[in-house]
Amino acid sequence: MRVVHYSTRLGRSAGGLYHSVSGLARAMAALGAEVTVAGGHGNGFADERHVWGQLPLLTHRLGRSRHGFSLAMQAEIAQLKPDILHVHGIWSGGSIHGRLAPRQTRVIVSPRGMLDPWILARRPWLKRPHAALFERPMLARAHLHALSEHEAAAALDYMPALAGRIFTVPNGVEPAPTSEVKQRDGALYLGRLHEKKQVLALFDAWERHSKKMMLTIAGWGEPAYEAEIAARCKGHKRVRFVGTLHGASKAQALSEAGFFILPSLSEGLPMAALEAISHGCIPILTDACHLPELFAQGVALRMEPDFSDFSTIVAQAEAMSDGEKSERSARARKAAMPFFWPAIARAMLDHYAHILEETSS
Known part of the structure; x- marks a missing residue:
């Protein structure tokens, strides 16, 4: 053929x-x-x-x-x-x-x-x-x-x-290595920096509602949009911008993050979310990511695209016990296998x- x-x-x-x-x-x-x-x-x-x-x-x-x-x-x-x-x-x-x-x-x-x-x-x-x-x-x-x-x-x-x-x-998605890091920490946004992904809105919401967890923003986009994200993150204790990650650096970020977040308004089926669950990240997604099975399987946390429930979502993530995180991470890896x-x-x-x-x- x-x-x-x-x-x-x-x-x-x-x-x-x-x-x-x-x-x-x-x-x-x-x-x-x-x-x-x-x-x-x-x-x-x-x-x-x-x-x-x-x-x-x-x-x-x-x-x-x-x-x-x-x-x-x-x-x-x-x-x-x-x-x-x-x-x-x-x-x-x-x-x-x-x-x-x-x-x-x-x-x-x-x-x-x-x-x-x-x-x-x-x-x-x-x-x-x-x-x-x-x-x-x-x-x-x-x-x-x-x-x-x-x-x-x-x-x-x-x-x-x-x-x-x-x-x-x-x-x-490619299978991620099965070796696990000793400690996962924080949340990660990784992908294209675009208005439909609501990265600027994510920054604002995280700044208002997060009490202790670090958000890492990694990605690339139109120069003006990327520059605005970098400028807003500069000097903040709980949000940082690290630019584009590829290869080993991307794999390391996915393996070390506790949560992966994608507050998107429009997706086909997001590759970054599939990579994240393959690495064992707990995803925080909108319905526009079109992965309803991750909610049904108790893997992902659902958030509203208008951030109306974001304070509850962040509080739930920050209060999650190590045992629940470990269990959800294992479920995430299992959920990635059909992909x-x-x-x-x-x-x-x-x-x-x-x-x-x-x-x-």
């Missing part, structure tokens, strides 16, 4: 897709699929390329454009004659590549949270014409991969004609095979 994964940005600027698409593509190749990855890159890609392993890449420089469409890339994809073109993300060049895919190629589209109502409400004046030209024609022939039942429902609301062409497979990449890749390949069989008959 020849598979091309397309993502507009192949570097860290892609946010969660940097790890979710690369993890899926590598795991599929390990299971025997013939996988090629296509997309754009910016400066510094030489230091970011490693996440794709030995996978063959079709790349082009994005320059100032975030849109990412490339005629040369379109020709290269067509020459490969893939059985499957899997487009990750919409509202960009990927939707054009998906629309222009050869008729013999089956197109799979992963919106990756980009059909969430919060996202659709942003810049509708731009999305409507783009959708008329590219997203809707692409989706008229494509199958849609949803990360959660919520995303599947959002996709059907957006385009009811997708009924019968939607399947759900969650994001995956490990080999099983996720196998499920995705099974859906590909079913779609190819169904459309060839």
Whole structure:
């Protein structure tokens, strides 16, 4: 099976897709699929390329454009004659590549949270014409991969004609080392610094309600937003900003934090939350993170996205006994197991095979 994964940005600027698409593509190749990855890159890609392993890449420089469409890339994809073109993300060049895919190629589209109502409400004046030209024609022939039942429902609301062409497979994660640190402490926010993640609101709420626990904010974002977070954290005893963490430093932060917090307004299925539970962090999440099983299993603490219950949540976390923390941490690690990449890749390949069989008959 020849598979091309397309993502507009192949570097860290892609946010969660940097790890979710690369993890899926590598795991599929390990299971025997013939996988090629296509997309754009910016400066510094030489230091970011490693996440794709030995996978063959079709790349082009994005320059100032975030849109990412490339005629040369379109020709290269067509020459490969893939059985499957899997487009990750919409509202960009990927939707054009998906629309222009050869008729013999089956197109799979992963919106990756980009059909969430919060996202659709942003810049509708731009999305409507783009959708008329590219997203809707692409989706008229494509199958849609949803990360959660919520995303599947959002996709059907957006385009009811997708009924019968939607399947759900969650994001995956690498298993974290099983060795445990002697003492976990504090809470960690780790990820993109963006208004939908409410990082500034988190800082304000933590400053008002935390009595003794340290919050570490780690991540990257638009320079102005990141600078404001850094400035607010400077000199505070219970909130600190440590910038971007990758590799061993990220793993260390996740293994040492007692809690992981993501007060998001809009997500597909957050990679950072999956990484956190794999490391044994106790998550504090909104419903917009679309991990209801973590609440049902007594792993996560639920918070309201407007922070109306935040004082109660922080008090509960700070008062939690060592025994309860240990028990929840163990539950978190167990809850992460169904999300490990080999099983996720196998499920995705099974859906590909079913779609190819169904459309060839």
